Amino acid sequence: MEHDDFFERNEYDESTRRIGQKYHRSLEPTFISIEETQTKMILEGKTKRIGQDSEKTIVDEFWKFYSQFSSTNPPDQDKYYGDSAAELNMTILIREFQKYYLESVYPVSYPVPVLIFPHKSTKSNIRPPAKYFLVGDTHGSFSDVVKLIKHSVAEIEKGFNEGYDVKVVFIGDIVDRGKWDLHNLLYIMAFNLKFKKNVLILRGNHEEMSISANYGFGRRVMEHFSEILFASFCHLFKDLPLISISHCDNGSFLCLHGGIPILINPESGEYEVPLLNTYPFNNRQVWIDEMDPISQQILWNDPILNYSPESSEKFYDSRRGIGYTFGEEVFRSFCMKNHVDFVFRGHQVFSEGFHKDFDDRLVTIFSASDYVKKKIDARFVELDSTNIENYTIRRIGDLSG
Template identity: 35%
Template sequence: MDDYILQLRKANLIESRNYLQTLEILEQIISMFQNDTTNEMRVTRDSKILMSRIAYLKNLKKSPSSRLSEKPARNQIKVEEQFKEEVISIELDHIISPIIDDVYTMLMNNESIEYKDYLSFYKSVHTYLVEDSKPIVYESSEIAYFVGDTHGSYSETILMITYFEKILQKFPEAKIIFLGDYVDRNPFDLENLTLIIAFWIKFKKNVTLIRGNHEDPKINDAYGFIDNLKENFVIEQWVDDLYGEILKIFVNLPIIHILNVTSNHGTSVRKIFSVHGGIPVNNDHPEEAILLSDLEKNLHIPVNSYENFSEYLNWLLWADPKENLDGYLLDPNTGRNQFGPDIFNQFVKANDIDIVVRAHEVLKNGFKTFFNDHLISLFSTSYYKNRKIGDGAFLRIFEDKPFTPLPIDPTFLEQDLTQF
């Protein structure tokens, strides 16, 4: 079957003149996919592409004015069905747009979603976004979870969110912070991103999404997300419209999360600084630690792409820790500057920070500590570039107890829930 699909792609029948024959072949292949129970994912990358093409062809077939025996110019393709949004005002935290609730349920059940529903979903999401987004989010909680890069690892995100739903039943005030990089590198990045955003909207009091270096149009164009959208949705205008809505979210995401960890009596016990990349460094005066109060004044969003990043934004979204480095190291070629323990210690001491949690680096075990366990790095997917690389992990910080890395394993997570 794989060889057959490969030949179909090479022939590029979707661009041929015989639309009816193409539709018949595609439907036959979809039938083969539906009878294939060996796939880990119920909807595979290839079947999603083919189903999108079938929907497109059927739309042409239904249109009385379409000449199915001829290839229409791209700018002549018309979509007969108008996209309708169902958005209701928020009066209570748990009341949300039906499309958001429906998409969340479908994705948690690993069900396919049509283009019109994706577009309606993302347009609805903007109803819940604060117009004057702040670059730094401040919160307090006795328990918090941190998720590193997920990079389109949809199946593992389902596992984590299933676990989080149960945690929120036990700890209604728990905080869950996603540290960016929701797309690129894996084929199911649209599903992964959409599920995380739906989870965020459904549990707005509990969930925070911050920006990673892959929430960026230049990066998306180079590392897979745009290509995946084009493969899923064959009409160029559809891709442009959907990505335009997604980009509005990307550029307005906060950059930093500050968590005041409290005891069950409300006493402050720890201060956690979380970010996608690294700590901010003043390149001209690296010996001067940057204070959060000054950083907030000089950190502005939205910013469209890394090409327009300020010096601080580049450090926060792109930098990496380096254990045996004195001071810092600039890397203008990749943008991935490095900072050593002395620079790090200056920053956390000046701002009374106990732990820094970050993501950004591929880790085969999903978890690594630096600088005497005061910096924790997370990678929350075991798949990278669509292949297995190791084990993903996420992090729990609970009152003044030792921090706990949690593997993305359903058996382990089910057992973990029994301790509460």
């Protein structure tokens, strides 16, 4: 398979590091007082007050606004919902989203950022079958996001009538690259808040301050709006979980953006894989440099390129400027230690929209058809909880919308 590694090389280079340091310094006072700043802004906006009712209305308003578009009729690249009130509305949506993740998503996984995403009914012990839709990097490719959301909503309704559950996981990298990234993010956030039990957003390496300041999103937000709004988004990104784990009838699968993390013994050079439910994660940081190494690698690692099953390659330093590439032994010991059978991830571009490694148990999925002037056969994964091994890799192009 052809692999486009051009844009992945040295993504976290010296200039990105410097930009990270610069924004971390200049935005740090805002990060500390972000909630006060937001509240002040909302109150000064006067037309919208904080409160249950107006927050619900805001979600509905964003949902209604984005539902009017289609893949052939996208929103204006440079115009945002509510025009002059856009920044205020976005701030309220951010607050609502963060409140939901902190109050309802994090407690399930605290203190480990592994989200158990079961499809078991809490009201009874009967476990309905579930259809999972796993989405890779969307990077501001609005036409794909519209199709995925419309398809998911139709499936949620169908499942409700026919007795199956629907779970949609966005595996990070919603922002940057594509010019519709802010629209993408707002639409996916509104979708998530509208269908709380069905949708989950995981963090990608682009949902982070230094990367999003350097690869499009931050610049767009600061040009159209303000540094404070950019700080608000960075503050929200830190609260996205890193991993979801789902238990199916015949095994478990895990979703994460980058790859399998390792701990290297500095003396022997030998590696160890972490046990997820005991590792002391420090992932809730706006800046990658302040995270622990395992969190950093979950966002950044890749499998070894063109790995040969006959080889015994273990790991290398990544050319991305951060993290490692890992081989089959690392993958298998991680899966065994953490009781996982399959891993679905994004992070890498393949013109076919997907790539399988390690006996088809590690699946890379890319869901943006329009990526930095390259045409990609964008894909998503459909997986049935009654038979995890029969997952299918579907074309987003085949969906209507």
